[in-house]
Amino acid sequence: MLMKEYRICMPLTVDEYRIGQLYMISKHSCEQSGGGEGVEVVKNESDVHPQHGPGQLTEKRIYLSSKLPAWMKAFVPRIFYVTEKAWNFYPYTITEYSVSFIPKFSIRIETRFENNNGDNDNVFGDTPTPAESVSFLDILSDPIPEKHYKESEDLSRWQSSKTGRGPLEKGWRDDHKPIMCSYKRVQCCFEVYGFQTKTEEFIHRNIRDILLVGHRQAVAWIDEWHGLSLEKVREYEQTMQERTNSKVKSSQNNTGPRPSFSRSISVTDERSLKRMGMTTVDMPDPSASYAPHGPVRLNSTPE
Numbered sequence: 001m002l003m004k005e006y007r008i009c010m011p012l013t014v015d016e017y018r019i020g021q022l023y024m025i026s027k028h029s030c031e032q033s034g035g036g037e038g039v040e041v042v043k044n045e046s047d048v049h050p051q052h053g054p055g056q057l058t059e060k061r062i063y064l065s066s067k068l069p070a071w072m073k074a075f076v077p078r079i080f081y082v083t084e085k086a087w088n089f090y091p092y093t094i095t096e097y098s099v100s101f102i103p104k105f106s107i108r109i110e111t112r113f114e115n116n117n118g119d120n121d122n123v124f125g126d127t128p129t130p131a132e133s134v135s136f137l138d139i140l141s142d143p144i145p146e147k148h149y150k151e152s153e154d155l156s157r158w159q160s161s162k163t164g165r166g167p168l169e170k171g172w173r174d175d176h177k178p179i180m181c182s183y184k185r186v187q188c189c190f191e192v193y194g195f196q197t198k199t200e201e202f203i204h205r206n207i208r209d210i211l212l213v214g215h216r217q218a219v220a221w222i223d224e225w226h227g228l229s230l231e232k233v234r235e236y237e238q239t240m241q242e243r244t245n246s247k248v249k250s251s252q253n254n255t256g257p258r259p260s261f262s263r264s265i266s267v268t269d270e271r272s273l274k275r276m277g278m279t280t281v282d283m284p285d286p287s288a289s290y291a292p293h294g295p296v297r298l299n300s301t302p303e
Contacts, residue, residue, distance in 0.1 A: 001187060001188070001189040002187075002188055002189070002200040002201075002204065003129075003133060003185070003186065003187045003188075004129075004133050004134075004135060004185075004186050004204060005129040005133060005134045005135070005183065005184065005185045005186070006135050006136075006137055006182075006183075006184040006186065006207075006208070006211055007118040007134065007135070007136050007137070007181055007182070007183055007184075008136075008137045008139060008181065008182045008184070008211055008212075008215045009117055009118055009136075009138075009139070009173045009179055009180065009181045009182075010139065010179070010180055010181075010182070010215055010218065010219055011165050011166070011168065011172070011176050011178065011179060011219060012178060012179075012180050012218075012219065012222075013115060013178045013180055014091050014113045014114065014115050014180050016178075016226070017113060017180060017182075017218065018090050018091075018230070019225055019226075019228050019229075019230065019233050020218040020219075020221070020222065020225050020226075021218060022233045022234070022236075022237055023218075023221065023224065023225035023228070023233055023236060023237075024214060024217050024218040024221060024225075025214075025237075026236060026237045026240035026241065026244075027217075027221070027224075027240060028213075028214060028217060029041075029060075029240070029241075029244050030240050030243055030244040030247070033244045033247045033248050034247050034248075037063040037248070038062075038063060038244065038247060038248045039060050039061070039062050039063075039244055039248070040060060040061040040062075040063070040081075040244070040245050040248045040249070041058065041059075041060050041241040041244065041245055042059045042060060042061055042083075043057065043058065043059035044056070044057075044058045044059075044237070044238075044241065045057055047087065049087055049089065052087070052089040052092065052094075053089065054089075055087050055088050055089035055090075056087070056088040057085065057086070057087055057088075058084075058085070058086045058088070059083065059084065059085050059086075060083070060084045060086075061081040061082070061083055061084075062081055062082045062083075062084055062097075063081045063248065082097045082098070082099050083097060083098045083099075084096070084097045085097075085098075090113070091112060091113040091114070092110075092111065092112050092113075093110075093111045094108070094109070094110055094111075095108075095109045095111070096108055096109075104189070104190065104191040105189070105190045105191075105199075106187075106188065106189045106190075107186070107187065107188040107189075107203060108186075108187045108188075109184055109185070109186050109187075109207075110124060110184070110185045111182060111183065111184045111185075112124060112183045113180060113181070113182055113183070114180065114181055114183065115178070115179070115180050116179070116180070116181055117173050117174070117179050117181060118136060118173070118181040118183070120181075120183070123183045124183070124185060129185065135208075137208065137211055137212055137215075138173070139155060139168075139212060139215050139216045139219065140155050140156060140168045140169075140170070140172060141170070142212055144209060144212050144213055144216070145209055148209070148213045152220060153216050153217055153220040154220075155167060155168045155216060155219060155220065156168060156169075158219070158220050160222050160223055160226070161223055162222065162223045162226045162227065163222060163223075163226060165222070182211075182215065184211065186204070186207055188200050188203045188204065190203075
């Protein structure tokens with residue numbers, strides 16, 4: 001299991017980010033949907049968690065076949081989706097994904113928001129994360145994939161007309177007011193021979209990019225959401241979800257019916273391992289070893 005804690009500071013307050021987070025996720029999901037891929041919202045409703053009490057439960061299907069690396073496409077169906085469940089008990093959230101055809105694969109992301117610059121070394125109140133497993137992500141200077149770069153979201157050029165904040169400068173986390181930190185504890189595990197290290201590293205690289213892009217956008221779009229009430233941003237969220245679902249479904253309908261799969265695809269299949277250039281050893285029959293023991297857990301939404 002590979003566990004890391006990410007800390008992302010923003011020039012906002014925790015109360016402000018509650019609105020900005022909902023706005024950013026809704027707008028980002030709609031922007032990233034189309035061509036049969038993207039985010040379909042299945043459920044968004046009030047829920048009571050046995051441990052954390054009342055909150056908001058959101059369930060989504062994320063279609064992303066074309067975004068997988070070549071080595072993973074060797075054993076993944078052409079069209080598939082990941083189920084994401086997120087429980088929002090702001091300022092604490094939990095996000096999980098499940099993938100029905102990949103056994104022994106799990107990811108869990110816990111998030112807590114605080115009004116500080118990331119100096120709380122035991123924000124989750126149990127066991128402090130070892131220093132070597134803590135990564136500070138800088139929304140100003142850390143690189144993001146070129147395809148995600150937009151000048152309007154470059155925080156070295158950004159300035160908010162509503163709040164007067166920006167642009168950010170080197171060392172901004174040391175003295176900027178207001179400032180808050182998004183603490184994210186990410187645990188991922190993929191216990192499959194020949195794939196564990198590569199898959200876990202791939203997941204963390206993508207989580208890092210998602211976090212940087214999402215948090216940059218929440219800040220850069222501040223003039224679009226600042227001043228909205230929780231009720232108003234929930235109305236916006238509902239409108240964007242309907243638009244996003246329509247984009248995903250209409251694209252899928254235009255591509256014709258989805259293919260049916262007559263068998264489960266085993267990630268421990270020896271032929272798949274050889275196609276990926278992996279050294280193989282004698283293994284039990286794949287069909288016997290593959291049977292999932294329940295839904296597989298993952299985590300994704302840029303919170």
